[in-house]
Amino acid sequence: MGKTTGFLEYQRQSGPVRPEEERILDFREFHCALPLNEQKKQAARCMDCGIPFCQAGVMISGMASGCPLHNLVPEINDLVYRSRMNEAYHRLSITHSFPEFTSRVCPALCEAACTCGLHDDPVSTKENERAVIEYAFMNGLAVEPVPEIRTGKKIAVVGSGPAGLSAAQLLNRRGHEVTVYERSDRVGGLLMYGIPNMKLDKSIIDRRVSLMEKAGVRFIVNADVGRTIPSETLLKEYDSVVLACGASRARDIAVPGRDAKGIFLAVDFLGKVTKQLLDTDFQKAPLELAKGKDVIVIGGGDTGNDCVGTCIRLGAKSITQLEMMPAPPAVREERNPWPEWPRILKTDYGQEEAIRVFGADPRVYQTTVKEFIKDKKGHLKEAVLISLSPKKDEATGRIRMVPAEGTERRVKAQLVLIAAGFLGSEEYVTGSFGVETDARTNVKTAPGGYSTSKEKVFTAGDMHRGQSLVVWAIAEGRNAARAVDEALMGYSNL
Ligand SMILES: Cc1cc2nc3c(=O)[nH]c(=O)nc-3n(C[C@H](O)[C@H](O)[C@H](O)COP(=O)(O)OP(=O)(O)OC[C@H]3O[C@@H](n4cnc5c(N)ncnc54)[C@H](O)[C@@H]3O)c2cc1C
Ligand code: SF4
Incomplete structure (x- = not known):
């Protein structure tokens, strides 16, 4: 819960930001981190409020309140405050695939729902998250485990945005053989070619992708499924296909x-x-x-x-x-x-x-x-x-x-x-797989489900829920991975 009186003792302090006149001269990230000791004081502000709305991730009045990944925010803050950074990282990893992305670009739905924020400034959960994941990378904790046993099942993920990447990560960890097809020349979806470098340095994406490659995920770029690669090839060669192509039809x-x-x-x-x-x-x-x-x-x-x-x-x-x-x-x-x-x-x-x-x-x-x-x-x-x-x-x-x-x-x-804004998915992909779409051209599934109208084809991310956020795409990719695993194995421990 952080320090009992932490929220009374410490004011919210954010990491330094490079001044405008300096940062406009380059494309480097401009949000910097607090020293770890200061960040721990920020985590101490978490007040054990009893009902952590920050981790609820529920829809209120049509908008999400709290973290859609249900990150265990008070527990993580407590571990940061107590300098138990290894445990904080492991606790964060239970619910999250890529904290290094969200801790840079997330609008912090958790902080908007923080109880401390009712009367004072909310706990700086997003920056605490960044401190945990960067500590994990610096200290060799952030590794992608290589599965000891392979299941023999083959899965194609189409699209390498945060939804495709998180689905691929979990499915590979489970022992399935995963290949990610990406039509662009670089992996990352809108993390790579949407969000500018000053908000998310592209080396942060490469760092994760290279870990995933080492753990066995195969990436094929310049592969436009439905055009240069027929959908029939994927349906024939793989046990399951996850469509995570985003909502790239711009208005x-x-x-x-x-x-x-x-x-x-x-x-x-x-x-x-x-x-x-x-x-x-x-x-x-x-x-x-x-x-x-x-x-x-x-x-x-x-x-x-x-x-x-x-x-x-x-x-x-x-x-x-x-x-x-x-x-x-x-x-x-x-x-x-x-x-x-x-x-x-x-x-x-x-x-x-x-x-x-x-x-x-x-x-x-x-x-x-x-x-x-x-x-x-x-x-x-x-x-x-x-x-x-x-x-x-x-x-x-x-x-x-x-x-x-x-x-x-x-x-x-x-x-x-x-x-x-964006209108929805692209017809050449959904049409080539023959999956049903709704009136907004999002790929249709049962409510809360991830399997499409076509057997063994699943979907996740913006292609499924419409134009959204990185945190939602990661949550969707993880949920879709569970659905695929359950369909293939009869149960899922993901
Ligand atoms: C400019 C911009 C800034 C944004 N900033 C933020 C932000 O700060 N914070 C935030 O939370 N969200 C932000 N978003 C939204 C966020 O980026 C998206 O919600 C998120 O990336 C969706 O993830 P996704 O994996 O579903 O799809 P995408 O990230 O769109 O990835 C889909 C991938 O599929 C590939 N693909 C498509 N069709 C095919 C095909 N036929 N074959 C192979 N590959 C294919 C595409 O090339 C793409 O790489 C921003 C969006 C934009 C456009
Ligand atoms: S992913 Fe976003 S909403 Fe969830 S805890 Fe991190 S910053 Fe908050």
């Missing part, structure tokens, strides 16, 4: 001039930047993509924020981030009580950097693009913006954001990044 914006040169889907843009950085060993950033340009980012969410941070590093001249909805409140509203996920205004790293560089928050609310204007060569030169106002739909009772006529204005733009 586009259908307005006149969309075909102008200079308009990209955010995820393609971010992937391209990371690829060039990795291909050149961080020697050559693709500055030509944004340097000196007026940039519009469409979408006020986390992906939009990553675009802002990336464009600043590439030397953009100006950045405007458009959000269709009104700005959220600064503090929780009464209808959004603890321990629900707080729907409040968050100023993320990209926006902080924009404020530092340009002197103002880049976000413009209740606004979208009505039209893109091209020059004679078809290059984007301007965008027509229009304000939106809320209107109640009489038929459904829902509030919709509708254009407010007469609010159009033209702004300069040579680069537009569309970060408007």
Whole structure:
């Protein structure tokens, strides 16, 4: 439970963050760790509240509250406080596959539901998690066990994002022979080619993948299942197939001039930047993509924020981030009580950097693009913006954001990044396996299940639950592994 009076004695302290003016000059991680002794004091703040909402991972009002992996948060915090780091690592490993990813990129659903956070700052569980896993890597504890006995069962995992990786990890530990097929040239899914390097250094992914390879997992990259590799081959050669291809069909914006040169889907843009950085060993950033340009980012969410941070590093001249909805409140509203996920205004790293560089928050609310204007060569030169106002739909009772006529204005733009979310899975994969999908094109399973409508084909991650979070993808991959194991062996001890 940490120290009995720890939450009274110690204030929350987070790890140092590299100052904006320094970190925008490179793509290195900017969140640093506290010294271990200080981190232990942070763990001491865990207060044995009795009902650890932090580890509940339940849906309240349609949003997750607490950790979806059900990490044993108070127990881990207690072990960190008592300097029993080996045990803390083993306790964390019971529920978690890759704490090194979530402790960098998770929005920390645990902390939003922390009882200490009701009246004071929540316990810094995410940074405690990072201290545990980095200690484990530094001290040789974070190994992937090589199974002593192989079952003789062969499993193909399609997609190497966090869902595919966590499914592969558990299935290999159980003794099955696992091959991961990845259509991209590097393993990691959106961990690799979505989330920018400054949030998650790509060597952190390689470090884990190399452990998994040593433990027997086979990775095949540049393997596009359903195109270059027929689904029939996998169905014939493997005892089970896990589809973990993500929700990679990005939502586009259908307005006149969309075909102008200079308009990209955010995820393609971010992937391209990371690829060039990795291909050149961080020697050559693709500055030509944004340097000196007026940039519009469409979408006020986390992906939009990553675009802002990336464009600043590439030397953009100006950045405007458009959000269709009104700005959220600064503090929780009464209808959004603890321990629900707080729907409040968050100023993320990209926006902080924009404020530092340009002197103002880049976000413009209740606004979208009505039209893109091209020059004679078809290059984007301007965008027509229009304000939106809320209107109640009489038929459904829902509030919709509708254009407010007469609010159009033209702004300069040579680069537009569309970060408007994802629609669901890609038809060529689901179609080639013949698995049923729901109205949102997520792969259909029974509630709480992972087996699809096609025999011996399972699914996990964003492809199953729709666009989500790394922590959910890991939870799904682990659950799908259990379902596969049970189907193959008649029971599962995973
Ligand atoms: C820009 C961006 C930033 C994000 N930031 C965060 C964050 O900070 N924190 C957070 O928790 N979440 C974040 N997310 C969401 C998070 O990355 C995803 O929810 C998570 O990666 C989903 O994992 P997944 O394994 O289901 O799918 P993915 O990570 O999408 O991986 C799917 C993999 O399948 C491969 N694939 C697809 N089709 C095939 C095929 N036919 N054959 C072979 N391989 C195939 C793809 O190439 C991909 O590598 C972010 C998302 C984006 C786009
Ligand atoms: S995985 Fe995320 S929600 Fe779970 S304990 Fe770690 S930081 Fe919290």
